Amino acid sequence: MFILSDVYRMLIGIGDRVLSTSMKKAVKWDHPAGPKYVHFWSPVMKSSLVMAGIGDLMRPAEKLSLNQSISLAATGLIWSRYCMVIIPKNYFLGLVNFALGLTGLQQLIRIAHYHHTHPKELTKN
Structure with missing residues (x-):
């Protein structure tokens, strides 16, 4: 299970870095x-x-x-x-x-x- 949570945290971190501010607002990221x-x-x-x-x-x-x-x-x-x-x-x-x-x-x-x-x-x- 820890492996899946690590993958999830990694994907969220990538999303935080890659998505622009306007895209984050559009998909209600936060x-x-x-x-x-x-x-x-x-x-x-x-x-x-x-x-x-x-x-x-x-x-x-x-x-x-x-x-x-x-x-x-x-x-x-x-x-x-x-x-x-x-x-x-x-x-x-x-x-x-x-x-x-x-x-x-x-x-x-x-x-x-x-x-x-x-x-x-x-x-x-």
């Missing part, structure tokens, strides 16, 4: 929710959950997990509210969490529609 802090990288990594949920739109509804969809919807909606309460406000994380909640809700709707339209297949299992 902002508490900017690329130098975890408040930026958290939503970047969490967006992979949103991408996985969008990828699940191609899966048949009978293959979707009800528990997973409930968890994604609840997590996304609860944490999107929390992102607007914390300081510094992290709108990027709030947007990612809201998208995660919507993705989970959409999967829940697909599962409910499948169970409603195929009641015979549910009694077989």
